[in-house]
Amino acid sequence: MNFADLLTYADIDHLKRMASHYGCERESHSKNGLITSLLYHLGGSSRLRGELDSLTPAQFRFLQQLCFDSRKLFSREDLLGKGRSAVDGGEETPRDLLILGLRKGWIFPGVTGRNRTLFEVPEDLRQRYLRLFAEVYRGQGEMSEPAVYRNEEGLLAEDLHSFLLFLARQEVRLTQDGAIYRQQQRQILKTFHVDEEPVEGKGWRFGFGRRYHQYPDRFSLLYDYAYYKGYILEEETEGVLRLSESGLGKIHNSNHDGEEGRELYRFWLRLYRKPIPRIAVVVKWIDLLAQGGWYRSREVKKVVGDWLDTYYYETGEDLFQRILKMMLHLGLARIGETSSGEQGLRMNVTGHRWVSGISGFSDRELDAKYLEVQPRG
Numbered sequence: 001m002n003f004a005d006l007l008t009y010a011d012i013d014h015l016k017r018m019a020s021h022y023g024c025e026r027e028s029h030s031k032n033g034l035i036t037s038l039l040y041h042l043g044g045s046s047r048l049r050g051e052l053d054s055l056t057p058a059q060f061r062f063l064q065q066l067c068f069d070s071r072k073l074f075s076r077e078d079l080l081g082k083g084r085s086a087v088d089g090g091e092e093t094p095r096d097l098l099i100l101g102l103r104k105g106w107i108f109p110g111v112t113g114r115n116r117t118l119f120e121v122p123e124d125l126r127q128r129y130l131r132l133f134a135e136v137y138r139g140q141g142e143m144s145e146p147a148v149y150r151n152e153e154g155l156l157a158e159d160l161h162s163f164l165l166f167l168a169r170q171e172v173r174l175t176q177d178g179a180i181y182r183q184q185q186r187q188i189l190k191t192f193h194v195d196e197e198p199v200e201g202k203g204w205r206f207g208f209g210r211r212y213h214q215y216p217d218r219f220s221l222l223y224d225y226a227y228y229k230g231y232i233l234e235e236e237t238e239g240v241l242r243l244s245e246s247g248l249g250k251i252h253n254s255n256h257d258g259e260e261g262r263e264l265y266r267f268w269l270r271l272y273r274k275p276i277p278r279i280a281v282v283v284k285w286i287d288l289l290a291q292g293g294w295y296r297s298r299e300v301k302k303v304v305g306d307w308l309d310t311y312y313y314e315t316g317e318d319l320f321q322r323i324l325k326m327m328l329h330l331g332l333a334r335i336g337e338t339s340s341g342e343q344g345l346r347m348n349v350t351g352h353r354w355v356s357g358i359s360g361f362s363d364r365e366l367d368a369k370y371l372e373v374q375p376r377g
Contacts, residue, residue: 001120001122001123002122002123002124002125003039003042003105003122003124003125004035004039005122006105006108006110006120006122007035007038007039007105008035009108009110010108012031012034014102014108014109015031015034015035015038016034017102017103018034018038018102018103018104018105019034019037019038020103021103021104022038022041022042024037024038024040024041025037038105042105042125045128045132048128048129048132049132049136051104052129052132052136056090056092057088057090057306058086058087058088058090058092058097059086059092059097059100061085061086061088061306062082062083062086062097062100062101063101063106063129064133064281064285065082065085065086065278065281065361066082066101066106066107066121066126067121067126067129067130067133068130068280068281068284068285068359068361069082069121069280069359069360069361070356070357070358070359071359071361071362072120073110073111073118073119073120074107074118074119074120074121075116075118075119076098076116076117076119078119078361078362079094079098079101079107079119080094080095080098081094082094082097083095083096083097083098085277085278088306105122105125106121106122106125107119107120107121108120108121108122130288133288134288134289137289137299137303138288138289138295140299141289141295141296141298141299141300142293142294142295142296143294143295143296143338143342143344144294145294145336146294146336146337146338146342146344147336147337147338147339148336148337149334149335149336149337149344149346150328150334150335150336151328151331151334151348152193152194152328152329152330152331153331153334153348153350153351154258154261154331154350155192155193155194155331156218156221156222156261156264156329156330156331157258157260157261157264158193159191159192159193159194159222160222160225160226160260160264161250161251162188162191162192163188163191163192163222163223163226164226164231164232164243164247164248164250164251165191165251166187166188166191167232167241167242167243167247168243168247168248168251170184170187171240172184172188172240172241172242173239173240173241174234174235174236174239174240174241175239176239177214178211178214178234178236179211179214179215180214180215180241182198185198185215185219186198188219189216189219192218192219194218194329196216196217196218196219197216198215198216199213199214199215199216207220208271208272208274208275209221209224209271210223210224210227211223211224211227212224217325217326217329218329221264221267221268221271221326221329222264224267224271225263225264225267226247228267229246229263230244230246230247231243231244231246231247231250232244232247258350261330261331261350261354262354262357262358264330265330265332265354265355265358266358266366267366268326268330269283269358269360269366270363270366272322272323272326273363273366275311275314275319276308276311276319276323278307279323279360280359280360280361281304281307282304282307282308282320282323283323283327283332283355283360284355284360285300285303285304286300286304286323286324286327286333286345286347287332287347287351287352287355287356289303290333290345290346290347291346291347291352292347293346294336294344294345294346295344295345295346296342296343296344297324297335297343297344297345298342298343300320300345301317301320304320308320324345327345327351330351331348331350331351332347332348332351332354332355333345333346333347333348333351334346334348
């Protein structure tokens with residue numbers, strides 16, 4: 001529902017607390033009067049910008065998560081979890097941010113079921129804040145189209161089909177460690193649109209997923225996805241990788257409407273959630289800033305830096321580049337480089353549709369059945 005609708009359904013005590021917070025409680029004591037005052041106070045774009053400028057860093061991080069999470073309803077636990085992600089050793093607590101959100105009208109208590117209250121974010125207020133975020137942060141990073149760029153839209157799903165087709169036609173042997181032998185890896189990789197080389201050596205290799213330590217980045221994601229979906233079976237006793245009945249059916253009923261690509265994106269979010277807990281915020285910011293035009297990568301990094309902590313040997317910059325690389329492979333965005341070597345990115349239309357349609361904040365939404373991700377060496 002929109003802000004005005006939620007004000008109408010709110011009880012008068014809640015409206016009074018909001019009016020007191022905004023300093024307009026003296027204008028009226030009736031419910032209709034309070035609603036009118038609050039709508040006027042938050043109606044203008046300059047007033048909303050003033051609200052944004054007055055926030056502490058923790059409050060702004062909390063607001064970002066509310067606006068970028070496109071789900072309709074939130075539990076108290078959801079909101080406190082966002083509060084925990086937003087606080088950074090300051091005096092504010094997750095509970096403080098929840099109370100602030102109620103007083104500012106960012107969230108409203110609404111639907112009650114199973115002995116708990118669910119909360120709702122006003123949809124029109126969410127969209128107004130998102131437009132304001134774009135207005136405030138987009139100007140510094142816009143750029144003209146780079147001299148060269150890469151675009152892999154739709155290619156990962158096609159290469160999944162090629163991988164399954166290879167398994168249907170040839171026997172694929174596995175090493176004692178459960179990996180495809182390098183010679184056959186090369187044969188498989190040659191059938192793909194995007195070139196990759198098998199992983200060489202036995203030294204440390206950092207990454208996320210079941211087989212990341214054995215396969216290059218893109219193929220690792222594709223392989224783990226095929227395993228998770230049940231398209232392939234690892235027959236360890238026989239040392240063979242087989243195509244399942246589901247995988248065979250996938251070959252004969254290839255989905256051409258982009259749904260496989262969307263599911264690959266959903267799977268990637270789930271896979272990277274452990275090392276990068278707020279990856280959804282980062283991807284949403286990239287989508288907001290780089291849709292409809294080219295945007296400088298370094299400016300995106302400045303905006304999302306607070307959401308990228310170190311993870312083992314990976315710095316925030318390393319994790320950011322990982323995200324961009326996989327967004328390219330997933331076909332979400334294209335990445336280019338100017339003649340001076342500056343990196344830029346631009347969201348694809350389909351990528352924007354997927355990112356805006358999947359909140360990325362909920363394990364249930366992303367499907368929590370997949371194995372917990374661990375770094376491998």
